[in-house]
Amino acid sequence: xxxxxxxxxxxxxxxxxxxxxxxxxxxxxxxxxxxxxxxxxxxxxxxxxxxxxxxxxxxxxxxxxxxxxxxxxxxxxxxxxxxxxxxxxxxxxxxxxxxxxxxxxxxxxxxxxxxxxxxxxxxxxxxxxxxxxxxxxxxxxxxxxxxxxxxxxxxxxxxxxxxxxxxxxxxxxxxxxxxxxxxxxxxxxxxxxxxxxxxxxxxxxxxxxxxxxxxxxxxxxxxxxxxxxxxxxxxxxxxxxxxxxxxxxxxxxxxxxxxxxxxxxxxxxxxxxxxxxxxxxxxxxxxxxxxxxxxxxxxxxxxxxxxxxxxxxxxxxxxxxxxxxxxxxxxxxxxxxxxxxxxxxxxxxxxxxxxxxxxxxxxxxxxxxxxxxxxxxxxxxxxxxxxxxxxxxxxxxxxxxxxxxxxxxxxxxxxxxxxxxxxxxxxxxxxxxxxxxxxxxxxxxxxxxxxx
Amino acid sequence: xxxxxxxxxxxxxxxxxxxxxxxxxxxxxxxxxxxxxxxxxxxxxxxxxxxxxxxxxxxxxxxxxxxxxxxxxxxxxxxxxxx
Numbered sequence: 001x002x003x004x005x006x007x008x009x010x011x012x013x014x015x016x017x018x019x020x021x022x023x024x025x026x027x028x029x030x031x032x033x034x035x036x037x038x039x040x041x042x043x044x045x046x047x048x049x050x051x052x053x054x055x056x057x058x059x060x061x062x063x064x065x066x067x068x069x070x071x072x073x074x075x076x077x078x079x080x081x082x083x084x085x086x087x088x089x090x091x092x093x094x095x096x097x098x099x100x101x102x103x104x105x106x107x108x109x110x111x112x113x114x115x116x117x118x119x120x121x122x123x124x125x126x127x128x129x130x131x132x133x134x135x136x137x138x139x140x141x142x143x144x145x146x147x148x149x150x151x152x153x154x155x156x157x158x159x160x161x162x163x164x165x166x167x168x169x170x171x172x173x174x175x176x177x178x179x180x181x182x183x184x185x186x187x188x189x190x191x192x193x194x195x196x197x198x199x200x201x202x203x204x205x206x207x208x209x210x211x212x213x214x215x216x217x218x219x220x221x222x223x224x225x226x227x228x229x230x231x232x233x234x235x236x237x238x239x240x241x242x243x244x245x246x247x248x249x250x251x252x253x254x255x256x257x258x259x260x261x262x263x264x265x266x267x268x269x270x271x272x273x274x275x276x277x278x279x280x281x282x283x284x285x286x287x288x289x290x291x292x293x294x295x296x297x298x299x300x301x302x303x304x305x306x307x308x309x310x311x312x313x314x315x316x317x318x319x320x321x322x323x324x325x326x327x328x329x330x331x332x333x334x335x336x337x338x339x340x341x342x343x344x345x346x347x348x349x350x351x352x353x354x355x356x357x358x359x360x361x362x363x364x365x366x367x368x369x370x371x372x373x374x375x376x377x378x379x380x381x382x383x384x385x386x387x388x389x390x391x392x393x394x395x396x397x398x399x400x401x402x403x404x405x406x407x408x409x410x411x412x413x414x415x416x417x418x419x420x421x422x423x424x425x426x427x428x429x430x431x432x433x434x435x436x437x438x439x440x441x442x443x444x445x446x447x448x449x450x451x452x
Numbered sequence: 453x454x455x456x457x458x459x460x461x462x463x464x465x466x467x468x469x470x471x472x473x474x475x476x477x478x479x480x481x482x483x484x485x486x487x488x489x490x491x492x493x494x495x496x497x498x499x500x501x502x503x504x505x506x507x508x509x510x511x512x513x514x515x516x517x518x519x520x521x522x523x524x525x526x527x528x529x530x531x532x533x534x535x
Contacts, residue, residue: 130492132492133489133503134499134502142510146510146513146514149479150517153520153521157524175463175464179468182525182529183529187531190527193523193524193527194524194527196523197523200520201520208513
């Protein structure tokens, strides 16, 4: 009989050991968009930010929208994975790695948006030399650096046992895997150290992740601009980030489930649980959005109302109502009943949320700048092909990084699946028993009740 | 054969410690940068309390991350075989 361990290793290492034509087609397709992005960046670098649709008063457009969106998606990974790990949700096992990879990849792309928005990347040196901690922009730089570092460590640590499998089983990249495996032989001592380190990281990344998106929101809410100066922007951004993160994770899971034949690992039950989480986040997002807009409307401050009506019935109405449709109406319709066609419904809801959350970021950034409080003339923002190209290139680069990762490392944690089979079942049974009343205690209690 | 094996092991081990070294430099660099910002704010009288307040949170976070990484590197690399 073939051992479970070998079967899992064989299935999960297959995408690394063999490469089919689909991979090359995917890389070629993505390369087209990346090339478009590269040309757009070259034009912008050569001619300056004048080639974009950015002008006064709308000095933030697609790049800052993408920055907030990508940083939001990064909450997919580390936060969701850490919460599921700490709460001992057993269904997390095939999901965590995919989530953690999203975090690391999008953080690089998200941080890159700021470099693009600077126009001249050498000005980044000014932040290093003359940065001022009074500015929320620098809080951002610090918290994103901490989050990126923590996410890379949190992705790497649980990969060590799997890298050791690659080192021992694969004939290629021997040095690469040997170095990264850190001499893992699976001794009890090594396991104790790794488990302890993963537990510390799981606790550490949650506050860091929450702080990152709170700080991203502070970039807006610390100003006195209409519809930005809000006390609930921190939690509102965090909720939106988790919402879009779950959606991105589900899309990635469905793509790789299909591409690599991972149906035995990513079952409909996983999508149902994630779909339920997405539904809760959709309701929570709606609650925050409603609170935010109701407070602004009730205050009826003239400058605030200009932006408010611009979103509801003014030039931004298609984006605003598309956002409500994508973030609330479609997810609720798809996720309210998940008993049948679970995967399809969850996919539609997730794609819708991904689009909706990008629109939400756009709706936050651009309308306020179009109707500024200071006596600037009002402005209309219309992105040029350069911004579209850089946006397409950024998304394609993220997809390419993710795809390349799956060709180097298993996208589902092999050891966590094995651990689930070997010790997880017993652990869950024992844990379940601790939740229930003890039989002996119940009997004594019943006897004493009868005696009374 | 035996010698080749030990050369390979030594090279792998050196590279592993080099990664740990790069991480120390990275975190050290970030901490130096934060201290530089405090110093600049102090010299310019530019609300140094803000820089100090933020660094009181940021520096320990980076140090904990460094601690975890070094703990794993040290623990795994020095205990490759069951004693």
